[in-house]
Amino acid sequence: MDELKGDCANCFGLCCVALPFAKSADFAATKDAGTPCRNLLADHRCGIHDSLRSKGYAGCTVYDCFGAGQKVSQTTFAGVDWRTAGRQQMFAVFPLVRQLHELLWYLAEAQRLDPHDDLASAYTEVEQHTVAAPEAVLALDVAEIRAKVNVLLLRTSERLRTSAKSYRGADLIGARLRNKNLTAADFRGAYLIGADLTNADLSRADMIGADLRGADLSGADLGTCLFLTQPQVNAARGDARTKLPAALSRPAHWQTRPTRRR
Numbered sequence: 001m002d003e004l005k006g007d008c009a010n011c012f013g014l015c016c017v018a019l020p021f022a023k024s025a026d027f028a029a030t031k032d033a034g035t036p037c038r039n040l041l042a043d044h045r046c047g048i049h050d051s052l053r054s055k056g057y058a059g060c061t062v063y064d065c066f067g068a069g070q071k072v073s074q075t076t077f078a079g080v081d082w083r084t085a086g087r088q089q090m091f092a093v094f095p096l097v098r099q100l101h102e103l104l105w106y107l108a109e110a111q112r113l114d115p116h117d118d119l120a121s122a123y124t125e126v127e128q129h130t131v132a133a134p135e136a137v138l139a140l141d142v143a144e145i146r147a148k149v150n151v152l153l154l155r156t157s158e159r160l161r162t163s164a165k166s167y168r169g170a171d172l173i174g175a176r177l178r179n180k181n182l183t184a185a186d187f188r189g190a191y192l193i194g195a196d197l198t199n200a201d202l203s204r205a206d207m208i209g210a211d212l213r214g215a216d217l218s219g220a221d222l223g224t225c226l227f228l229t230q231p232q233v234n235a236a237r238g239d240a241r242t243k244l245p246a247a248l249s250r251p252a253h254w255q256t257r258p259t260r261r262r
Helices: 058-062 068-076 087-113 117-130 134-138 142-160 230-235
Strands: none
Touching: 058 230, 068 087, 068 117, 087 117, 087 134, 087 142, 117 134, 117 142
16 A cells, blocks of 8 residues: 555655644644745755654654645646645645545555455545546545445444444543453544553454554554554554554654563
8 A cells, every 4th residue: 555655755745834733742833724834845855854753843753644745746736846836726635635545545454354345446436536636626525425435444344343342432531441451342533642551452443533642552462453544653652562553664753662561
């Protein structure tokens, strides 16, 4: 799924220009939508890429466009950057294509886990939207597309999980779930901000939309989680013992040594 991974070298720094952010623990400054980040260089690269966290831009290390940046830059606008093309249209198209690419990622993952024709057809349909002309993309009802895809993803989840344990949409902020057997549980949309999931077994758990910001995944088994994404992992904390799905990478800011068991 390389085409669904961000390729900054072939993007015009769209996430650094089109999107807004507010001064917070994640961003050292406030930036309006459509305004270039002060760290963006003339060649569309980040001037502090190797030190984003230490410079106060941890939020940038969590974000992932799922390949939408290069799609909009090189396909939708045929390699003409926002400095010379219609920037407002490009900036409006980018977040929509980003949502579509996220859906493609989920559909590709669903096909890998439980292939069937409905998923393949849905993938083709969504993919066609991502290569449409800017005007066609702007006319899309992305919420409706997302709702249709969600039905398929939920069906896949229910087929693959054998547990009735549901924490869907639950407020688990700061919850102590260490050493828990959470196999095949449903965590769709759950708030796990700052939760302690140390050594928890999350095998086959559905993680779509779960908020893992600051959650401690040290020693946790997420190797066979359903629909876990790189941004979710990047937002959490973990260590060398944390098991991740093969398609995901261990974040550079995670501890390289196992944390002490308590």
